[in-house]
Amino acid sequence: MTMPRSFTAILVSACLAALPALSHADDVDMAIKTLARDWSHVTYEVPKAQQDDAYTALETQGSALIAQYPRRAEPRVWQAIILSTHAGEHGGLGALGMAKRARDLLQEAQKIQPDVLNGSIYTTLGSLYYQVPGWPLGFGDKDKARSLLEKALQIDPDGIDPNYFYADFLYRTGDKAGAMTHLRKALAAPPRGDQPLADKGRRAQVQKLIDTLSADK
Structure with missing residues (x-):
């Protein structure tokens, strides 16, 4: 059966219109994978004495990614992971500020896509709640930590x-x-290929x- 010329033109136009969206999705996915790879390098390969500056540089990358893709949850989750890891290495009052910012980013990401990255929101939030001091210094809460970590395990x-x-x-x-x-x-656990x-x-x-x-x- 031969399609009418007008229908074919509409179909081609629709496909062409979809191409920028596909390219945009590919761009953000690649940027997120790059940020994740860079975090792994800093966390597991960079000497401890150089990590503070390296995490700060990663946070700049993460902030730019959030600004560029404000409707995606993944940049917020990865920025929270970077901040929470940095907080663990940094220590002191500065670390508490990083942890609070990480918590806020994860809660923002939860509103966008709660199950993103295989439950990473709940894993990271849970780890913050049991590692951060409780009131009056911080927001730590063992009961919330348990609930969040168990939710992460339900997902993954x-x-x-x-x-x-x-x-x-x-x-x-x-x-x-x-x-x-x-x-x-x-x-x-099965290996993660990426x-x-x-x-x-x-x-x-x-x-x-x-x-x-x-x-x-």
């Missing part, structure tokens, strides 16, 4: 990150047996906590 039950952070939370709250269970699940360096670094952290638990027996 076999993932290395949700299992590691839940294990770390359980260890810090005295449940060593539960922590070991989730550490073993973290070690058995994040080999992050997987390698996280597995080293998992093994370190397993060694600590084994030494505590």
